[in-house]
Amino acid sequence: MASSDVSSLCFACDKQGPRRCAKCKSARYCSPSCQKEDWPTHKLVCSSFSNHALSKRPTDEHFRVLLFPVDGKPEVIWHASRWIVDDQDDEEDCRFQSFEVDSILGSETFPIRTPIQHNPRLNRNLLNTIQICYRDTFLVDGSKPNRSVARVTSTRPGLYHDWSGPIFACGKIGLGIDQQKCRDLDMEDFRHIFDYFLSYNAIPATAAQTIKAVRINCFGDQKMCNRPAFESVEILSTDPIFNDHDTSEIANRIGFPIFTHRLPPNPVWAEDQDNKIFKNFNPFNNQDATFLHLCCDPNVPFNPAAGTLGWGLASTQWQTYVGSALVVRPDMKPLHPLHVEALCKYCHNDIWPFFSHSLGEYTPEEPMKQEAVLAMICRPTFVISWYKLLDEKRKNGNAVKAPYPYDV
Ligand SMILES: [Zn+2]
Numbered sequence: 001m002a003s004s005d006v007s008s009l010c011f012a013c014d015k016q017g018p019r020r021c022a023k024c025k026s027a028r029y030c031s032p033s034c035q036k037e038d039w040p041t042h043k044l045v046c047s048s049f050s051n052h053a054l055s056k057r058p059t060d061e062h063f064r065v066l067l068f069p070v071d072g073k074p075e076v077i078w079h080a081s082r083w084i085v086d087d088q089d090d091e092e093d094c095r096f097q098s099f100e101v102d103s104i105l106g107s108e109t110f111p112i113r114t115p116i117q118h119n120p121r122l123n124r125n126l127l128n129t130i131q132i133c134y135r136d137t138f139l140v141d142g143s144k145p146n147r148s149v150a151r152v153t154s155t156r157p158g159l160y161h162d163w164s165g166p167i168f169a170c171g172k173i174g175l176g177i178d179q180q181k182c183r184d185l186d187m188e189d190f191r192h193i194f195d196y197f198l199s200y201n202a203i204p205a206t207a208a209q210t211i212k213a214v215r216i217n218c219f220g221d222q223k224m225c226n227r228p229a230f231e232s233v234e235i236l237s238t239d240p241i242f243n244d245h246d247t248s249e250i251a252n253r254i255g256f257p258i259f260t261h262r263l264p265p266n267p268v269w270a271e272d273q274d275n276k277i278f279k280n281f282n283p284f285n286n287q288d289a290t291f292l293h294l295c296c297d298p299n300v301p302f303n304p305a306a307g308t309l310g311w312g313l314a315s316t317q318w319q320t321y322v323g324s325a326l327v328v329r330p331d332m333k334p335l336h337p338l339h340v341e342a343l344c345k346y347c348h349n350d351i352w353p354f355f356s357h358s359l360g361e362y363t364p365e366e367p368m369k370q371e372a373v374l375a376m377i378c379r380p381t382f383v384i385s386w387y388k389l390l391d392e393k394r395k396n397g398n399a400v401k402a403p404y405p406y407d408v
């Protein structure tokens with residue numbers, strides 16, 4: 001396809017796009033229906049782009065880039081570049097222009113610059129390179145989830161990559177691997193940037209499936225809504241828990257990883273906490289969920305302000321006012337209520353006593369070493385606990401039909 005053709009195509013399909021967005025006069029469409037389809041993402045940048053006057057360029061080394069702040073929405077800003085001389089290069093012009101990254105990504109991190117030269121959603125090759133700049137270690141360095149990117153991906157149902165920390169997209173002239181010069185991004189680039197986030201590691205809604213999850217019901221939901229302690233529920237693979245969750249370190253250690261997420265309280269009991277039905281308990285009480293989240297990391301400090309209480313204790317969000325919790329398997333395979341019940345009982349009845357021992361609960365015994373406690377948290381001890389639970393259930397006359405946890 002000739003380049004002149006590409007630069008006049010509709011933003012949403014393969015046809016020519018003579019129509020323009022009335023506000024920014026930049027987005028191109030073939031038809032009202034394509035414009036309508038594009039609007040949920042286009043509206044995130046249409047006015048920011050319209051208000052961005054090219055005449056206000058601070059210096060000729062500033063270029064228009066698209067910022068994705070951690071909180072907020074995508075924002076069109078001027079951003080500085082600088083010329084760097086490559087001493088290793090023998091060629092005549094060994095200078096190249098690079099965007100400054102520290103002021104946006106922070107100086108304590110290694111920046112990644114991922115080039116985009118193809119749009120997989122539109123199956124279209126780009127005429128110039130776009131770079132997506134983000135922190136190398138954003139998944140593990142405590143970076144906050146990036147809500148601006150989430151605003152883009154939430155426009156289309158699907159399951160998307162967990163982007164965190166500040167991110168920005170910028171333009172380089174040309175293709176290949178070593179583009180020498182920077183350039184302004186335009187509305188068409190924004191389309192490609194959004195499509196990058198909408199396609200990277202994404203499971204589109206057409207592949208959305210129903211997933212068997214488990215609810216650990218709090219005291220309020222059990223007493224006032226007659227829900228069982230462990231309840232099988234169905235959710236979609238697009239459920240936010242797959243993007244925003246906590247996990248159980250004990251479950252991870254025994255090779256049965258889970259995602260967990262606190263559910264909003266039901267006003268039926270949340271607004272009636274003094275009801276006699278609760279006696280002296282709080283309806284938010286969810287001991288099973290609390291024990292599931294005991295901290296196994298000896299290096300986690302006691303820092304209630306930051307939400308951590310340290311070794312052997314659940315973080316503050318799982319201590320008080322917990323409410324009911326949702327649990328899923330990260331691989332989306334079916335999770336049985338009995339699996340979660342076994343995990344919770346294991347944490348409470350089998351593992352918690354070791355933690356208390358290590359915390360000096362059994363003096364005059366010398367407290368158990370933390371390594372010894374960790375050594376007890378393993379698949380064999382969980383399997384023993386699993387069979388013990390099945391035996392108990394059968395003794396109480398319950399027909400137990402749950403698949404072996406590790407076979408699923
Ligand atoms: Zn179209």
Ligand SMILES: [Zn+2]
Nearest residue numbers: 021023024046
């Ligand atoms: Zn527009």
